[in-house]
Amino acid sequence: MDSIGITLVMFLAVIASGIFVRALPIAIPLPLVQIALGAVIAGVFNRGVSLEPDLFFLLFLPPLLFLDGWRIPKEGLLRDRFTILELALGLVIFTVVGLGFLIHWMIPAMPLPVAFALAAIVSPTDPVAVSAITARVPIPKRVMHVLEGESLLNDATGLVAFRFAVAAAVTGSFSLTSATLSFLWVAIAGLAIGAVFTWVVARAKAWISKRLGEEPGSEILLSLLIPFGAYGLAEHVHASGILAAVSAGVTMSLVELSGRSLATTRVQRTAVWNTVQFTLNGIMFVLLGEQFPAIFRGAVRVVEETGHDNPWWLLVYALAINLALAVLRFTWVWVSLRISQAVAARTGREAPRAGLRLTLAVSIAGVRGAITLAGVLTLPLVIADGTEFPARDLAIFLAATVIVVSLVVASVGLPKLLNGLPVAPDTEHYEQEQIANAAAREAASRAVEKHLHDMVAADPEGDPKVYTDVASRLMDSMSQQARGGLEGDVPPEVLKRQLAIEQAMRLVALDAARSELFRLARRRKISDDVCREAVRRIDLQEARVGRA
Incomplete structure (x- = not known):
């Protein structure tokens, strides 16, 4: 004791x-x-x-x-x-x-x-x-x-x-x-x-x-x-x-x-x-x-x-x-x-x-x-x-x-x-961050487009415009590196469906972006440090989307 x-x-x-x-x-x-x-x-x-x-x-x-x-x-x-x-x-x-x-x-x-x-x-x-x-x-x-x-x-x-x-x-x-x-x-x-x-x-x-x-x-x-x-x-x-x-x-x-x-x-x-x-x-x-x-x-x-x-x-x-x-x-x-x-x-x-x-x-x-x-x-x-x-x-x-x-x-x-010692800016780290962000956004956009076609094909009786509108807003928000919202005066049941579609597409986009970051790190296009920081941001986004 x-x-x-x-x-x-x-x-x-x-x-x-x-x-x-x-x-x-x-x-x-x-x-x-x-x-x-x-x-x-x-x-x-x-x-x-x-x-x-x-x-x-x-x-x-x-x-x-x-x-x-x-x-x-x-x-x-x-x-x-x-x-x-x-x-x-x-x-x-x-x-x-x-x-x-x-x-x-x-x-x-x-x-x-x-x-x-x-x-x-x-x-x-x-x-x-x-x-x-x-x-x-x-x-x-x-x-x-x-x-x-x-x-x-x-x-x-x-x-x-x-x-x-x-x-x-x-x-x-x-x-x-x-x-x-x-x-x-x-x-x-x-x-x-x-x-x-x-x-x-x-x-x-x-x-x-x-x-x-x-x-x-x-x-x-x-x-x-x-x-x-x-x-x-x-x-x-x-x-x-x-x-x-x-x-x-x-x-x-x-x-x-x-x-x-x-x-x-x-x-x-x-x-x-x-x-x-x-x-x-x-x-x-x-x-x-x-x-x-x-x-x-x-x-x-x-x-x-x-x-x-x-x-x-x-x-x-x-x-x-x-x-x-x-x-x-x-x-x-x-x-x-x-x-x-x-x-x-x-x-x-x-x-x-x-x-x-x-x-x-x-x-x-x-x-x-x-x-x-x-x-x-x-x-x-x-x-x-x-x-x-x-x-x-x-x-x-x-x-x-x-x-x-x-x-x-x-x-x-x-x-x-x-104190006062000139420290050269870490341009390499910044450049790798830019490469990582661009590659992740591109991979996420490709994944959303592919998932859009798959969802439309799986729902032939539904309105394709519902899927394309959500996908368009989602890709716009990713290009601006900000989360887009679902706007407009829509019925609750339609809004609920749009939220479900957006959540599925976001999860696919995040998974594709993360996979691309790991691929770049394995090929030494970006450092493991840059990869770790970027993946952590994506993981936190996925945690928020998953709770939505």
Whole structure:
């Protein structure tokens, strides 16, 4: 019963955080308010809960990463795949090596393998935290997509490096060959399992729905279970459950282009997933805040290991680590950009451009989050000889402080760096919207004309003018992108018949328009993002027509 009460308090904290953010006279990021409320719950009211890393990874990460993979624009991932891989793979390794040596130099009491473990777990950016920060600032869409893609993929690199560093600290040995093979298995198997699992489930669902019909509640519940299934299956074979959840989301977005789901299922499912995303994001940060009082007490107990009596040195270490992370990230981004420009110049392609301000913005936008804390909490208590794991509490505290400092710096620094930065209009998105709208209207008109002939043929005794008048008004309203009304002084029975005819024709038109949008998206004439927005508008129109 006590755990239920704590859970309800966390839900209330998530709700209260939104109220506080709107009521405060200054703009404070929602995640920071949620972390503060979590710290108050644990430190003042002594009602916090201990974070169980395995349970956290299982309950929170699969649905959130699945949804990010589902909704992230795939064209952006494919277009900037090399840049994303440079950040998700190369930058993580570069950070682990550079930051690991720096931490060991600053804190000699922390053995080098432990320093590498700490560097590895703070190297990957957190997709939830990145989304929370970038949603508040006018960052160019292409840069935002690169940051989101990086944060979705770099967790596997960081966690594999973390595991091998911990193994080296526990056993005293390390094998580069074993680490490389392990990483390849973790990444490739995780991506493959997520994609195959989702495809198999989707095909089975389509087969059942085709024969027995579709029930929206069951469809929504199945979509909620898919990320957990992909994650659990990947973890069972020692692959990356994180990458499996991301891959499952990307595959789900491709499966959705078949257009087999009912409109009411898509509308309800979007509402459910939005609620799940808001709730889990909030609880993650509240739970993160609840860990800080105990983490700080543990860090203070071991501060003498550093050779300093003043616990403020802990903050100095955390700030130095954050500064080093930003410098390493800036260096990597700057060098990678120059290399990309040189390659583009040699091949005759347009060179990517980014000024100093934008490069600095990308450097501090690498926000750390709950994945870092959950990972560092898996540090073992003892090493192989039975002695206590060296500097464990200190490593946990530094990782937790890095999370908060990165959130604060990004929240304060990004708006200042990006303020007044000229952002090129997203003409490609606008052009694709025009293509989608024109194609949808044309397909809807063709469908209305065909259905008109079918209805007239099926009612040889009726007056064809009734059908043609309704069809004419309907096509006029579609060409104006507005709903036309049935006007004129007509008897009630005739009006009722005209409404029924219009409803049937509208449903046919909407179905044809939606099918055309899915066809354009499958053929990559429009992006899946544009397709999703347009289909949602049509689904909402169908819901209104269906209630008429």
